[in-house]
Amino acid sequence: xxxEIIAVGSELLLGQIVNSNAAFLSVELAQHGIDVFYHVVVGxxxxxxxxxxxxxxxxxxxxxxTGGLGPTKDDLTKETVAEICGKDxxxxxxxxxxxxxxxxxxxxxxxxxxxxxxxxxxDSHVLVNHNGMAPGMVLETDQxxxxxxxxxxxxxxxxxxxxxxxxxxxxxxxxxxxxSRVLRFFGIGESKLAAMIDDLLVxxxxxxxxxxASEGEVTLRLTVKHYDPNISIQLLxxxxxDILSRVGEYFYGYGETTLMEVLSKQLKKHKYYIxxxxxxxxxxxxxxxxxxxxxxxxxxxxxxxxxxxxxxxHLGVPNKIIAENGVVSAECALEMAKAVKRKLQxxxxxxxxxxxxxxTQDGKKPGEVYVGICGPxxxxxxxxxxxxxxxxxxxxxxxxxxxxYLLNELKRWNIE
Amino acid sequence: xxxEIIAVGSELLLGQIVNSNAAFLSVELAQHGIDVFYHVVVGxxxxxxxxxxxxxxxxxxxxxxTGGLGPTKDDLTKETVAEICGKDxxxxxxxxxxxxxxxxxxxxxxxxxxxxxxxxxxDSHVLVNHNGMAPGMVLETDQxxxxxxxxxxxxxxxxxxxxxxxxxxxxxxxxxxxxSRVLRFFGIGESKLAAMIDDLLVxxxxxxxxxxASEGEVTLRLTVKHYDPNISIQLLxxxxxDILSRVGEYFYGYGETTLMEVLSKQLKKHKYYIxxxxxxxxxxxxxxxxxxxxxxxxxxxxxxxxxxxxxxxHLGVPNKIIAENGVVSAECALEMAKAVKRKLQxxxxxxxxxxxxxxTQDGKKPGEVYVGICGPxxxxxxxxxxxxxxxxxxxxxxxxxxxxYLLNELKRWNIE
Numbered sequence: 135x136x137x138e139i140i141a142v143g144s145e146l147l148l149g150q151i152v153n154s155n156a157a158f159l160s161v162e163l164a165q166h167g168i169d170v171f172y173h174v175v176v177g178x179x180x181x182x183x184x185x186x187x188x189x190x191x192x193x194x195x196x197x198x199x200t201g202g203l204g205p206t207k208d209d210l211t212k213e214t215v216a217e218i219c220g221k222d223x224x225x226x227x228x229x230x231x232x233x234x235x236x237x238x239x240x241x242x243x244x245x246x247x248x249x250x251x252x253x254x255x256x257d258s259h260v261l262v263n264h265n266g267m268a269p270g271m272v273l274e275t276d277q278x279x280x281x282x283x284x285x286x287x288x289x290x291x292x293x294x295x296x297x298x299x300x301x302x303x304x305x306x307x308x309x310x311x312x313x314s315r316v317l318r319f320f321g322i323g324e325s326k327l328a329a330m331i332d333d334l335l336v337x338x339x340x341x342x343x344x345x346x347a348s349e350g351e352v353t354l355r356l357t358v359k360h361y362d363p364n365i366s367i368q369l370l371x372x373x374x375x376d377i378l379s380r381v382g383e384y385f386y387g388y389g390e391t392t393l394m395e396v397l398s399k400q401l402k403k404h405k406y407y408i409x410x411x412x413x414x415x416x417x418x419x420x421x422x423x424x425x426x427x428x429x430x431x432x433x434x435x436x437x438x439x440x441x442x443x444x445x446x447x448h449l450g451v452p453n454k455i456i457a458e459n460g461v462v463s464a465e466c467a468l469e470m471a472k473a474v475k476r477k478l479q480x481x482x483x484x485x486x487x488x489x490x491x492x493x494t495q496d497g498k499k500p501g502e503v504y505v506g507i508c509g510p511x512x513x514x515x516x517x518x519x520x521x522x523x524x525x526x527x528x529x530x531x532x533x534x535x536x537x538x539y540l541l542n543e544l545k546r547w548n549i550e
Numbered sequence: 551x552x553x554e555i556i557a558v559g560s561e562l563l564l565g566q567i568v569n570s571n572a573a574f575l576s577v578e579l580a581q582h583g584i585d586v587f588y589h590v591v592v593g594x595x596x597x598x599x600x601x602x603x604x605x606x607x608x609x610x611x612x613x614x615x616t617g618g619l620g621p622t623k624d625d626l627t628k629e630t631v632a633e634i635c636g637k638d639x640x641x642x643x644x645x646x647x648x649x650x651x652x653x654x655x656x657x658x659x660x661x662x663x664x665x666x667x668x669x670x671x672x673d674s675h676v677l678v679n680h681n682g683m684a685p686g687m688v689l690e691t692d693q694x695x696x697x698x699x700x701x702x703x704x705x706x707x708x709x710x711x712x713x714x715x716x717x718x719x720x721x722x723x724x725x726x727x728x729x730s731r732v733l734r735f736f737g738i739g740e741s742k743l744a745a746m747i748d749d750l751l752v753x754x755x756x757x758x759x760x761x762x763a764s765e766g767e768v769t770l771r772l773t774v775k776h777y778d779p780n781i782s783i784q785l786l787x788x789x790x791x792d793i794l795s796r797v798g799e800y801f802y803g804y805g806e807t808t809l810m811e812v813l814s815k816q817l818k819k820h821k822y823y824i825x826x827x828x829x830x831x832x833x834x835x836x837x838x839x840x841x842x843x844x845x846x847x848x849x850x851x852x853x854x855x856x857x858x859x860x861x862x863x864h865l866g867v868p869n870k871i872i873a874e875n876g877v878v879s880a881e882c883a884l885e886m887a888k889a890v891k892r893k894l895q896x897x898x899x900x901x902x903x904x905x906x907x908x909x910t911q912d913g914k915k916p917g918e919v920y921v922g923i924c925g926p927x928x929x930x931x932x933x934x935x936x937x938x939x940x941x942x943x944x945x946x947x948x949x950x951x952x953x954x955y956l957l958n959e960l961k962r963w964n965i966e
Contacts, residue, residue, distance in 0.1 A: 141589075146572075146573070146576075146589065147576055147586045147587065147588075147589065148576055148577070148580055148586075149572070149573040149574065149575070149576030149577035149578075149580065149586075150573075151573070152568055152569070152570050152572075152573045153568070153569055153572065153573075153589065154568050156562075156565070156568075156569065156591065157562070157565040157566075157567070157568045157569075158565065159565070160562075160563055160564055160565030161564070161565035162565075164564055164565065170563045170564075170565075171563065171592070171593065171595075171598060172563075172590065172591065172592060172598075172602075173557075173562065173563065173569065173589070173590070173591035174588065174589070174590055174591075175572070175588065175589035175590075176587075176588060177587065179587075182587060182588075186588075323658075324620070324621065324622065325621040325622065325661050325663045325664050326658075326661055328621070328622050328623075328663065329661045329662075329663065335622075335623065336623075344560065344561065344564075344624075345622055346561055346566070347620070347702075348702070355561075355564075355566065357564075412833070414840075415837070415840075416833075416836050416837050416839065416840025416841070416845065416849075417828070417832075417833025417834065417835070417836035417837035417840070417852060417854065418833065418837040418841075419833070420832050420833035420837075420854050420856075421831070421832050421833035421834040421836075421837045423832065424830075424831075424832025424833070424854075424856060424906075424945075425832070425834075425941065425942055425945065427906075427907070427908055427909075427941055429832065429856070430856065430857065433832075433856055433857075434856060434857040434859065434860050435853070435854045435855050435856045435857055435860035435864065436833060436853075436854040436856075437851070437852075437853060437854070438833065438836050438840075438851045438852040438853070438854065439851050440836075440840060440845070440846065440849055440850060440851045440852075441846065441849075441850040441851055443850065444850050444851035444894060448851065448893065448894065477864065478860060478864065490840075490843075491843070492843055493843070501655070520655055520656055520657070522652060522655055522656070523681075524681075525841065525843055526841055529840075529841065
């Protein structure tokens with residue numbers, strides 16, 4: 135079954151709003167094993183809408199429209215669909231009553247154009263709008279099935295869940311369900327990861343494997359189609375096993391999570407308190423850590439030692455270390471991690487020092503960064519990074535690598 | 551000139567991401583007087599992409615594509631455009647060098663599929679990618695003009711501003727130029743601001759005045775059309791003067807700036823060093839301050855005193871203050887600001903303490919927040935906030951109010 139989603143509204147073509155309805159509906163359709171091949175946005179223009187509808191009815195089995203069901207003159211979705219299907223518009227009594235009582239309740243006069251919202255295409259199945267005035271419609275034609283939904287997400291989404299979803303489930307002849315699993319990787323580029331699992335990508339059928347790069351991370355979305363959910367899980371497990379046997383060292387989590395969320399969970403699990411000594415990151419790590427609720431179980435505080443004198447006088451990095459190695463050095467990073475752990479009586483100290491740019495510092499280029507880690511038994515680790523990008527990218531990547539390195543240390547500490 | 555925006559990527563059709571690129575580009579094109587008639591999303595499928603491109607080249611003069619320029623097998627935008635235009639792909643040396651040095655910097659091996667990103671359509675004008683590897687392209691054909699842009703907004707948006715916008719301005723045949731000026735306001739709601747300038751909004755013609763609310767701020771975009779840039783400036787100045795005579799106290803800056811950028815400039819101007827004592831914000835203020843380059847001129851460091859014992863033992867808030875008032879109090883906020891100023895030998899101390907939620911703290915509800923300020927001559931100010939929203943919204947609004955209050959204090963200190 136081939137589906138197409140058409141959003142009607144000039145405000146979308148002006149960029150005043152983003153077409154989030156298409157994404158919502160695509161996820162819904164995927165759940166029912168329906169492939170979406172096109173999203174289209176067209177303005178409040180009868181001629182162009184007619185063209186788009188004629189094309190859609192030829193190339194798609196299911197055509198879902200959002201928007202253009204309102205009371206004003208430029209709302210012409212149902213009029214145009216009715217026109218190309220040779221249908222009339224008729225009043226839907228239940229909707230008309232709802233609209234009338236809406237205005238009575240508020241003691242307002244119902245204008246004529248509001249009645250227009252109660253008009254539906256003859257022979258269509260009406261989808262009740264529990265959150266607005268314009269009802270939705272499902273119209274079966276010889277060529278395809280049209281679904282008309284209101285534009286406002288607050289009306290459209292609940293209508294899909296309560297009115298459209300039951301129909302989709304009834305129609306789902308194959309009974310094939312789509313199940314997805316997202317694997318998240320860090321510390322490896324999309325192209326390198328793709329190269330390392332190239333044969334799996336080439337031979338993918340069911341499950342399919344879709345790589346996506348974002349924010350210095352790579353995700354693989356595994357999507358399987360099967361009528362038996364247990365077999366779906368088995369197929370996903372097998373492909374995941376094959377993938378992780380190649381690139382497991384870069385894997386850190388499933389689904390919509392972040393490195394910081396995974397780290398936060400691990401720290402809570404091990405009952406570790408962490409403190410940070412932040413130089414180039416200026417509080418970015420601690421801010422991200424405390425953005426997750428329940429941070430007080432794993433975090434007392436941090437010291438932002440931006441200036442050298444704060445590293446020495448306040449944090450307590452030995453003057454000798456800085457004099458001999460400079461502040462942008464592995465030695466300084468290590469001392470910062472040890473010092474902040476001690477000063478704030480925590481189990482783990484982590485430190486970030488380096489050059490965020492745009493200028494150089496002590497002759498070091500932007501992107502030269504050191505991450506220091508001091509563990510519960512004073513296990514010490516320090517990592518050197520060479521990062522590219524602008525100031526913000528370097529700072530963000532620095533804390534991402536910090537989370538990734540610390541997660542690896544946590545594994546090591548708890549194996550040994 | 552009729553334009554069409556085509557996004558290429560199966561992740562869009564699966565609803566994994568929303569097509570925000572189309573909205574961004576639509577706004578950009580509207581600024582240049584170009585009408586956008588269609589948005590289309592198509593998957594990583596050569597046959598369907600070919601159909602969409604053929605249709606677009608017939609019905610549109612300008613066809614902008616986003617996505618599908620990456621290194622993997624399913625990236626095939628430029629290949630397909632080249633194919634239907636009967637063009638070859640050739641290596642773009644500058645891009646190839648950039649990609650090569652990207653990997654050399656990291657000491658990583660460049661895989662073959664990365665070279666693919668340096669391939670461009672022959673005879674096309676290359677748009678340099680300053681934030682990623684895949685360059686953009688502009689290809690003029692007899693039928694239409696194709697513009698190929700990368701999919702990630704972090705790469706696409708700056709490429710449009712620095713590379714594509716100048717070309718659009720050159721093409722703009724109507725000599726009437728559009729000039730915009732954005733005024734930024736904080737501490738006032740959109741509806742209240744609109745009410746205070748209602749007559750200006752009603753009578754607006756040229757310039758037009760467009761209010762927009764976002765992130766607890768309100769912006770007014772003034773847009774004027776005129777052949778003579780000097781007259782445009784005069785028209786904008788006059789409307790700005792009228793607006794600020796009503797709501798000037800809430801105005802803080804022009805264009806794409808932030809409260810923190812304005813504060814940073816003011817601190818540099820007055821040669822003040824600032825230190826923060828952050829509790830509920832957990833480093834968010836210091837992180838935002840240091841995200842602006844040159845922070846070392848105004849910032850030595852901060853203390854993130856998340857736990858009470860850090861406020862007492864490390865920061866040095868008198869135990870008596872906390873015992874009598876609790877940590878979520880004006881008294882504690884004031885002592886935190888004084889203490890951090892003293893501890894980090896700065897000119898200004900600012901503090902944030904309160905309840906970020908979701909849970910209550912010491913019987914105080916989420917959103918009860920105190921901002922303390924201690925000035926160069928120990929001028930003391932403390933503000934109580936009642937904020938709504940989730941944990942992140944409360945934390946973000948807290949530092950926005952902190953910047954706004956401190957900006958007002960800076961004015962006062964330097965008048966007196």
